[in-house]
Amino acid sequence: MEVQVWRADVEERVVTNEPVPASWEQLGGRSLIARILLDEVPATCDPLGPFNKLIIAPGLLVGHMVSSCDRISIGGKSPLTGGVKESNAGGSTGLKLVHLGIKVLILEGTPTEDKWWILHLNANGGRYEPADDLFGHGVYQTTQRLLECYGPKIGIALIGPGGEMRLTAAGVQNLDKDREPSRISARGGLGAVMGAKRLKAIVIDSSGGEKPPLADPELFKSAQKHYTKELMDHPQTASYTNYGTAAMTRMSDGFGGIPTRNYSSGTFEGVEKISGEAMRDLLLARGGASNPTHACMTGCTIRCSNVFGDVKGNNIVSPVEYETIGLIGANLGIDDLDAIAHINWELNDLGLDSIEIGAALGVAAEAGLMEFGDARRAMELISEIRQGTTLGRVLGSGAAVTGRVLGVGRVPVAKGQAMAGYDPRAIKGTGVTYATSPQGADHTAGLTIRAKVNHLDPKEQMEISRISQIKMAGYDTLGICLFGGFGFAKTPGSIRDLLKGRYGWDVGDDVLQELGRETLKLECAFNQAAGFGPEDDRLPEWMTTEPLPPHNSVFDVPNEDLDRVFDWT
Numbered sequence: 001m002e003v004q005v006w007r008a009d010v011e012e013r014v015v016t017n018e019p020v021p022a023s024w025e026q027l028g029g030r031s032l033i034a035r036i037l038l039d040e041v042p043a044t045c046d047p048l049g050p051f052n053k054l055i056i057a058p059g060l061l062v063g064h065m066v067s068s069c070d071r072i073s074i075g076g077k078s079p080l081t082g083g084v085k086e087s088n089a090g091g092s093t094g095l096k097l098v099h100l101g102i103k104v105l106i107l108e109g110t111p112t113e114d115k116w117w118i119l120h121l122n123a124n125g126g127r128y129e130p131a132d133d134l135f136g137h138g139v140y141q142t143t144q145r146l147l148e149c150y151g152p153k154i155g156i157a158l159i160g161p162g163g164e165m166r167l168t169a170a171g172v173q174n175l176d177k178d179r180e181p182s183r184i185s186a187r188g189g190l191g192a193v194m195g196a197k198r199l200k201a202i203v204i205d206s207s208g209g210e211k212p213p214l215a216d217p218e219l220f221k222s223a224q225k226h227y228t229k230e231l232m233d234h235p236q237t238a239s240y241t242n243y244g245t246a247a248m249t250r251m252s253d254g255f256g257g258i259p260t261r262n263y264s265s266g267t268f269e270g271v272e273k274i275s276g277e278a279m280r281d282l283l284l285a286r287g288g289a290s291n292p293t294h295a296c297m298t299g300c301t302i303r304c305s306n307v308f309g310d311v312k313g314n315n316i317v318s319p320v321e322y323e324t325i326g327l328i329g330a331n332l333g334i335d336d337l338d339a340i341a342h343i344n345w346e347l348n349d350l351g352l353d354s355i356e357i358g359a360a361l362g363v364a365a366e367a368g369l370m371e372f373g374d375a376r377r378a379m380e381l382i383s384e385i386r387q388g389t390t391l392g393r394v395l396g397s398g399a400a401v402t403g404r405v406l407g408v409g410r411v412p413v414a415k416g417q418a419m420a421g422y423d424p425r426a427i428k429g430t431g432v433t434y435a436t437s438p439q440g441a442d443h444t445a446g447l448t449i450r451a452k453v454n455h456l457d458p459k460e461q462m463e464i465s466r467i468s469q470i471k472m473a474g475y476d477t478l479g480i481c482l483f484g485g486f487g488f489a490k491t492p493g494s495i496r497d498l499l500k501g502r503y504g505w506d507v508g509d510d511v512l513q514e515l516g517r518e519t520l521k522l523e524c525a526f527n528q529a530a531g532f533g534p535e536d537d538r539l540p541e542w543m544t545t546e547p548l549p550p551h552n553s554v555f556d557v558p559n560e561d562l563d564r565v566f567d568w569t
Ligand code: SF4
Pocket: 068, 069, 090, 091, 294, 295, 296, 297, 300, 301, 302, 303, 304, 305, 481, 482, 483, 484
């Protein structure tokens, strides 16, 4: 099956295929999105207008179920930050697109009619089908309807009411390997871009497709074996298998960096009740649907995901991740895992980013719209979003808009995007990432919490953020999960051999760094063209003056260091 670029013009409702341009061939995922944005999208365009594109690009290694290496990148110009955006997710979308020979799917234009559509892709091409009857439905019900209509083996990328309302906290949900719509490309408002294109869902039927060919099957398989062994032997793998990303709850609190009550403290008195350890014990005791160890994609040996069930053994939501525990839990003063799980389901169903909404609700609590710790009130405010009330739309537009409308100054954002579950005054390297990443405040763009440094010391932070940002941009280009990195830490040659075995490319041991640097260079170029300057690579002023308990630290990495992050030549 020939690998091609697929374009879906949502205005004319046609789908066309074309050869992959030479300059795109050795790019994938995040780097390909940045390249296409530079090549085809005017940097100053309206993100929700006809000139922006929604770009769906599997990583370079996607297609062979190598453990944790089948991620999908979704991107475009962000309506939240106004800059480049790539948001990646696990699940099955990437694998199914690659099996249809799709290097990248580019959604173009905006329809003139107020009608909703499904884009259906299979081995014969693409077609549009009416979807007005799905308008207003949540992600879970829509998924059920589509699975009943098109069969259980399809992949789906879809939006909920948040994307339909073009809220800038809306993401694009992807099915996991068990057909749960739970792997969200959450960040940056890409669900709003899909909603502006009046696409409710992309249905991917790969039944006539096939795995991509291998240039050197022996080399590929031996590299895969080597990598998988390293991954399984790495001590961190067992921690993520047992506790998932929720393992970070105690760790972040221990560093004094868990966002608590709208980033007013770095420790949370209820942390033990919402820790990964507490969640594992709870899920094992409950049994039934509950499972503390679950894979989001076929072939993942780490299985950091989970299924959170209730006391009767019924599934509430899958998964509950640390970022949701941090932003919906500690940041709202909520120490009840069941309440967090129910709110998580609600946000998934609306197709909203739990980080952005958690931060917006924290700001709303500071403005007096809810008491910290009141989960019922938090749910009421979220139901305002579902109803599309003015307040709901404000909250659904994210923390920055909520802060402006409600007159709150303490708003945890960089480039207009909410910070994740690590306060940058206590974990300063991640603060450098929040400030300087072309993606805006995004922990996955360069988390530094595991670096062996004093996280409170402003020195060294620029360097560790730079290393982490380059590495992550490389992983996001390859389609590798952040935790798959444990398997490549000591054997970077495995990435070289996987690429050589798959494509026959003669790349060097430092291919990960090369891809990462190239990606960041392209992203910075797009943001520069969109009007970003050094003044945008800063954290909010209050974080440089307001001490964070318990260390009473402020963010004091010098601006000169922030300005040098991408200055590596
Ligand atoms: S480690 Fe977790 S997020 Fe990564 S691929 Fe596996 S289940 Fe998915």
